[in-house]
Amino acid sequence: MNYSQKVLEHFVNPRNSGEMENPDAVGVSGSEKCGDITRIYLNIKNNIISEAKFQTFGCCAAIATSSVTTELLQGKTIEQAMQLTESDIVQALDGLPPDKMHCPAVAEQAVKSALSDYQAKHAKKGKLL
Amino acid sequence: MNYSQKVLEHFVNPRNSGEMENPDAVGVSGSEKCGDITRIYLNIKNNIISEAKFQTFGCCAAIATSSVTTELLQGKTIEQAMQLTESDIVQALDGLPPDKMHCPAVAEQAVKSALSDYQAKHAKKGKLL
Amino acid sequence: MQTHSVYADYSATTPVSQEVLQAMLPYFTESFGNASSIYQIGRKNEAAILNARANIAQCLGADPKEIYFTSGGSESDNWAIKGAVDALKMQRKRHIITTAFEHHAVLNTCQFLENHGFEVTYLPVSSNGMVNPQDVEKAIRSDTAIVSVMCVNNEIGTIQPISQIGEICHEHSVLFHTDAVQAIGNIEIDVKQQNIDMLSISGHKFHAPKGIGVLYVRNGINISNLIHGGGQEMGKRAGTENTAGIVGISKALEIAVSHIAEKNERLTPFRNRLIEGLLQIKGTRLNGDRIQRVCNNVNISIEGIEGESLILLLDMQGIQASSGSACSAGSLEPSHVLTAIGLERESAHSSLRLTFGENFNETDLQYILKVVPECVEKLRNISPLWKGGQK
Amino acid sequence: MQTHSVYADYSATTPVSQEVLQAMLPYFTESFGNASSIYQIGRKNEAAILNARANIAQCLGADPKEIYFTSGGSESDNWAIKGAVDALKMQRKRHIITTAFEHHAVLNTCQFLENHGFEVTYLPVSSNGMVNPQDVEKAIRSDTAIVSVMCVNNEIGTIQPISQIGEICHEHSVLFHTDAVQAIGNIEIDVKQQNIDMLSISGHKFHAPKGIGVLYVRNGINISNLIHGGGQEMGKRAGTENTAGIVGISKALEIAVSHIAEKNERLTPFRNRLIEGLLQIKGTRLNGDRIQRVCNNVNISIEGIEGESLILLLDMQGIQASSGSACSAGSLEPSHVLTAIGLERESAHSSLRLTFGENFNETDLQYILKVVPECVEKLRNISPLWKGGQK
Numbered sequence A, B: 001m002n003y004s005q006k007v008l009e010h011f012v013n014p015r016n017s018g019e020m021e022n023p024d025a026v027g028v029s030g031s032e033k034c035g036d037i038t039r040i041y042l043n044i045k046n047n048i049i050s051e052a053k054f055q056t057f058g059c060c061a062a063i064a065t066s067s068v069t070t071e072l073l074q075g076k077t078i079e080q081a082m083q084l085t086e087s088d089i090v091q092a093l094d095g096l097p098p099d100k101m102h103c104p105a106v107a108e109q110a111v112k113s114a115l116s117d118y119q120a121k122h123a124k125k126g127k128l129l
Numbered sequence C, D: 001m002q003t004h005s006v007y008a009d010y011s012a013t014t015p016v017s018q019e020v021l022q023a024m025l026p027y028f029t030e031s032f033g034n035a036s037s038i039y040q041i042g043r044k045n046e047a048a049i050l051n052a053r054a055n056i057a058q059c060l061g062a063d064p065k066e067i068y069f070t071s072g073g074s075e076s077d078n079w080a081i082k083g084a085v086d087a088l089k090m091q092r093k094r095h096i097i098t099t100a101f102e103h104h105a106v107l108n109t110c111q112f113l114e115n116h117g118f119e120v121t122y123l124p125v126s127s128n129g130m131v132n133p134q135d136v137e138k139a140i141r142s143d144t145a146i147v148s149v150m151c152v153n154n155e156i157g158t159i160q161p162i163s164q165i166g167e168i169c170h171e172h173s174v175l176f177h178t179d180a181v182q183a184i185g186n187i188e189i190d191v192k193q194q195n196i197d198m199l200s201i202s203g204h205k206f207h208a209p210k211g212i213g214v215l216y217v218r219n220g221i222n223i224s225n226l227i228h229g230g231g232q233e234m235g236k237r238a239g240t241e242n243t244a245g246i247v248g249i250s251k252a253l254e255i256a257v258s259h260i261a262e263k264n265e266r267l268t269p270f271r272n273r274l275i276e277g278l279l280q281i282k283g284t285r286l287n288g289d290r291i292q293r294v295c296n297n298v299n300i301s302i303e304g305i306e307g308e309s310l311i312l313l314l315d316m317q318g319i320q321a322s323s324g325s326a327c328s329a330g331s332l333e334p335s336h337v338l339t340a341i342g343l344e345r346e347s348a349h350s351s352l353r354l355t356f357g358e359n360f361n362e363t364d365l366q367y368i369l370k371v372v373p374e375c376v377e378k379l380r381n382i383s384p385l386w387k388g389g390q391k
């Protein structure tokens, strides 16, 4: 199990960690039973992600993955964010050990879930108005 | 496989080895197939073993056993020689490794066979005269 | 940044001690002969092995002819169980009893045998990590070949009632094997007094090198070979003798057993203070009995954090520890030992095992008690599962 | 008295070289961590093992994922054969083909399997110690699981037509295993080019320590585990990794394969002169083919004398050699290899094997050619079976 410097750095100094007060969207993914659970919080202004935060219960790779994901989301439009892939995340971390290649999927799913949460709410609001 | 000094000494400098010319008795024992064969030659004067020689094909223990046996036989009466046991031989060698405890039996048998050879011839002669 | 370092993973492995290494070195280079050879450098090695066998026998209360060298604890466990049931198969003994929290060397061997027509009973363990001898007795059937219960659990350090279990086995004429890999140097072993028929040991757990182990097999018990070939180990385990390893494990065992009392006296107070100190952290629990445990094992579950990330944070602070057994590191399965004692999968993922060495000292203790809470705090701050004690 | 000394039993075992020992030493003491642990000293060991696996793979023309570490040649042989037939048992493949002159690690494994419902064909070998690939082809049946033929015989040093045998096996979709324990450093091995599915190696035959070996298993071939437990060796061979041994065997193999040409060039003339010189002794014969043999093996039968006593006399003169394989020393059985090539039991008891090392030199040669005839003479003088050439 050899982590890249990038992974270790994000693990030791995670960016944007912690709960967000009044997020515009929240997504959860993973399963505590598998040892991994990630929550992604988003603030969205004018279709653009102005702030992303995370909370993760999981291994070093899971934490680093969430951390880098929040960085990748910053400033992206919803459409851009929707296109974020596992391999974007792996690349941003300078790679992950083979045993840990499932982590980006958890993060990606949390993001997608947050975004659909937002779109659902937004769509509803739109209709109501 | 640890041989006593005595065994090694007899092995390196065997006593009374080689063929005897005109022996009064010869005995053979062992089987080449088992890797051991010993021939004992005796010169007998007035019921007493005046000279004993041996030839042995076999391991270090077999050679040392034969060598020490010829020493033990020297000067013995036929009756005394008949009573020579495996353990006398083992003792004279300061012991033998467990794997080699079959060697004295080969020597003892060669002696017995030489002696019965002699007794048979002698008895016949006695009867004929 | 790092101010101190403590290796606290002695149950995973230990360094070879200088004394042991010095004893081994000649057998790599000068005295390298094949112990089965008949010339002098071979016989010299044979003598060293005989010596080691006798020395190990004495350390365990056994006879030298009952000591077989193997490549480690896993081979010993495999050989004991597979060898015993193979030798007994003509008697139609097709049942094996073991426990739910054995090492995988035992568990996976049993599972393999299940696929080969054997039936296995996995006894439960209590919530404090103890096997009940009565459970063993109840599980014994007329076709039971062997009972295998470990001396000391490798994760939670609980000491099992081996001697009683052995007695029960003997009353029912069933073979009794125990995995003593984690017991050596921590508790006294006397195979005769403790009614043990077969016992596994692994050198690297007590300062001998990796790749050498012992299986004790009581005189009169016939087990099939696991590794067939040359006539080494009295015809029971083939392979050119690892003389350096054999000399090493003999020396290491001698040192280990002669320091048991001293080690217990020294380490027990540290263990107790460590347990007390760590349980000050909110949302923690001790895994395994507090009293019936070896003197160098602490295992706690820490709510809201995951084991691997704690281990890595601790490593960055100079503390080497483990979470679950070293063997299952890298797997996502929660520890089978912790689930066996009733932990939910979540808490089983949140365990920290500290197992310390003979030289553990006050500074080490203080350092751990300072660093662990900090690391836990840090991870809880980013955990979605931690709400300050009230989930 | 003794004027010179020559260790000429390299096929029995070799000393660990200084280079190999130096590579190993850090892994006993400083870098001792468990390779399965996730902290840094564990990961450092894991990296050393990955490195070794890649290096060994390269030496053999294999993929790193095809290299498994074992405790030696015997375990590798046992695992390959037992593991393969166990994995194939559902397909009702219950037939094994091997040869009459394999090492006991193969022969006794096959015998064990015969007692477990398998059928084994032991192919004959020719009087010059060669296996005929056609014999392999003829022996293959629809239920043949595996063919095991050694690369180089350990007693008489003959080099077998492995590549052809492998090709035949593959034409018939049968697994091909070869015991290459005596081949390493003497002949080139390329598992892919030589159609080898599984290959056994033992470290101590080429200056690595005793107690470490390798089994190569071609990608896509599934064999059952021999030693179950932890997830080491990609889940196929349990036991805490013997990092020092692994680093040692990697280094030693690298050195051995890079010196094959040089070694052959240097030793072949010595071997030939030794054979010629020793055959000057009346009543001697060469065992094994004169050409198809490794560069460091001489094996002759000497009428009228018994092997062990010759070995001991030679040892007293500083020459270490063997008679029959080291493994069968101490047993009274004549060498099965020599009887397989058609020797009478008597001549099989009268063999001398000299296997020399890389540094064998002119002085060694001259010394052997002087001492051996003297010792033979001495023993023949007391032998009842020697009558100066005419029995």
Ligand SMILES: Cc1ncc(COP(=O)(O)O)c(C=O)c1O
Binding pocket: C238, C239, C240, C241, D011, D071, D072, D073, D074, D075, D077, D103, D105, D150, D152, D153, D154, D179, D181, D182, D202, D203, D204, D211, D327
């Ligand atoms: C051809 C052959 N196979 C297997 C072995 C067994 O190797 P080890 O004794 O290292 O287990 C040996 C050596 O004794 C050998 O020469």
Ligand SMILES: Cc1ncc(COP(=O)(O)O)c(C=O)c1O
Binding pocket: C011, C071, C072, C073, C074, C075, C077, C103, C105, C150, C152, C153, C154, C179, C181, C182, C202, C203, C204, C327, D238, D239, D240, D241
């Ligand atoms: C209880 C127990 N049994 C068996 C083993 C296996 O020992 P080894 O890895 O040396 O084969 C271990 C260590 O990993 C252990 O802790």
